[in-house]
Amino acid sequence: MQADLLIRDACVVTVNARREVWGRGAVAVRDGRFVAVGDSQQLTEVIEAQQVIDATGKVLFPGMINTHTHLYQTLLKGLGDGRALIDWLHVLIHPVLPHLTPELAYAAAMLGAVEALHSGTTTLLDYMVAEATPEVFDAIVQAGEEVGIRLYLGRGLSDLPREGLHAPSLEEGIRDAQRLRRRYGDRIWLSPGTAWQMSDAALQRVSELARDEGFHVTIHTNEVTYDNLASLRASGLTNIERLERSGLLGPQLLAVHCVNLSEDEISAFARHGVAVSYNPVSNMILGSGLPPIRRMLREGLRVGLATDGAASNDSQDMVEALKFAVLFPNGALRDPALLSAYDAVQMATRGAAAAMGIEDENGSIEEGKRADCFLFDPAICAKAIPLLDPVSTLVFSSSLSNISMTMVDGHILMLDRKILSVDEAQILREAQAAAEELVSSSGVAELMAGRYRLL
Numbered sequence: 001m002q003a004d005l006l007i008r009d010a011c012v013v014t015v016n017a018r019r020e021v022w023g024r025g026a027v028a029v030r031d032g033r034f035v036a037v038g039d040s041q042q043l044t045e046v047i048e049a050q051q052v053i054d055a056t057g058k059v060l061f062p063g064m065i066n067t068h069t070h071l072y073q074t075l076l077k078g079l080g081d082g083r084a085l086i087d088w089l090h091v092l093i094h095p096v097l098p099h100l101t102p103e104l105a106y107a108a109a110m111l112g113a114v115e116a117l118h119s120g121t122t123t124l125l126d127y128m129v130a131e132a133t134p135e136v137f138d139a140i141v142q143a144g145e146e147v148g149i150r151l152y153l154g155r156g157l158s159d160l161p162r163e164g165l166h167a168p169s170l171e172e173g174i175r176d177a178q179r180l181r182r183r184y185g186d187r188i189w190l191s192p193g194t195a196w197q198m199s200d201a202a203l204q205r206v207s208e209l210a211r212d213e214g215f216h217v218t219i220h221t222n223e224v225t226y227d228n229l230a231s232l233r234a235s236g237l238t239n240i241e242r243l244e245r246s247g248l249l250g251p252q253l254l255a256v257h258c259v260n261l262s263e264d265e266i267s268a269f270a271r272h273g274v275a276v277s278y279n280p281v282s283n284m285i286l287g288s289g290l291p292p293i294r295r296m297l298r299e300g301l302r303v304g305l306a307t308d309g310a311a312s313n314d315s316q317d318m319v320e321a322l323k324f325a326v327l328f329p330n331g332a333l334r335d336p337a338l339l340s341a342y343d344a345v346q347m348a349t350r351g352a353a354a355a356m357g358i359e360d361e362n363g364s365i366e367e368g369k370r371a372d373c374f375l376f377d378p379a380i381c382a383k384a385i386p387l388l389d390p391v392s393t394l395v396f397s398s399s400l401s402n403i404s405m406t407m408v409d410g411h412i413l414m415l416d417r418k419i420l421s422v423d424e425a426q427i428l429r430e431a432q433a434a435a436e437e438l439v440s441s442s443g444v445a446e447l448m449a450g451r452y453r454l455l
């Protein structure tokens with residue numbers, strides 16, 4: 001059999017339905033897809049590949065899928081901690097948004113996409129808010145294309161003004177989402193910010209548009225108690241009741257956070273097939289709380305892991321998110337067996353693909369699926385040695401420095417920890433300059449009072 005690439009003598013953690021792990025495995029890639037997965041010795045004998053990577057001592061995992069982030073926030077690392085969500089929005093996020101030019105958004109997205117590759121992320125779902133200009137959305141997609149990562153973009157929608165920001169037009173936002181979709185395909189999703197940023201009519205409009213034109217939808221949901229307070233005040237209904245009445249609850253919906261979800265609401269999600277994005281680091285940074293992750297998994301919800309934006313993380317590091325995904329619930333609920341290391345890897349790969357509705361193409365190392373994967377090299381640092389259980393080592397004893405190779409669609413975008421698709425040093429320089437410009441022009445430099453100030 002002919003192949004473009006053979007990765008041999010790796011431990012291959014497939015994350016397929018049978019949870020197969022090949023102790024000494026190999027994968028062959030042709031035309032951007034895995035065409036063979038199995039025992040290394042057998043595949044090496046029958047496959048003739050143009051390029052061969054000897055991955056002895058390394059572990060091959062499916063590429064991680066970050067189901068929720070805001071790439072523009074990579075310019076705000078280090079400024080968001082110590083504040084709860086609503087305060088954080090008012091003090092940091094709202095002042096920054098009017099100053100976010102397409103150039104700054106591009107620099108931010110390049111930085112975030114490069115950091116994602118370093119942490120083994122091959123797909124991400126970015127969520128850009130309704131108040132951004134159309135050029136900002138294009139800049140983010142362009143950055144994703146240049147880096148080569150599989151980038152999905154949620155086009156923010158809202159019809160209610162937020163403090164300090166201009167009131168976005170829902171119809172203009174929808175027309176722009178349709179424009180983006182014509183240009184970039186079904187990577188474009190509809191993203192109402194929150195239910196409380198939407199009138200009932202607007203929620204209904206988005207629901208109908210999703211149904212009629214086949215859009216996926218993602219929305220911040222029940223992140224803090226304010227979600228329900230605002231909904232009850234506006235309409236006498238809870239947040240989830242409003243979403244249900246609008247027709248938005250369905251398999252096309254990826255609900256983000258879901259910290260405050262009752263048992264009945266989780267059952268409603270299960271009935272409607274709603275998927276959930278789990279953002280443990282952000283939920284801890286903002287003090288939002290622990291989502292009922294055990295119950296959601298028990299009810300069979302599709303759950304995907306995510307970092308959230310870097311203003312509430314403060315990174316795009318999915319390796320770090322794996323560890324917190326397990327330790328947050330297990331520690332808070334005093335149950336060391338509540339979630340396992342494998343559960344975290346599942347939620348970052350196969351589960352995340354299912355949550356985004358792309359599991360036929362992504363999320364595991366299987367013949368026929370897109371060749372998205374990363375190589376884990378334990379020998380780079382003392383932390384990851386000894387390697388005895390590769391899943392446990394990835395989740396509990398590693399850092400992104402252990403990710404040595406990242407591949408998207410059969411293209412090696414990072415090899416030996418060097419980014420091949422773009423000039424990383426230049427991106428870091430431009431992002432630092434962009435962050436300093438944005439922090440100065442928006443006035444949020446004041447937030448740095450009492451910190452170790454750089455500016």
Ligand SMILES: [Zn+2]
Nearest residue numbers: 070220308309
């Ligand atoms: Zn978010």
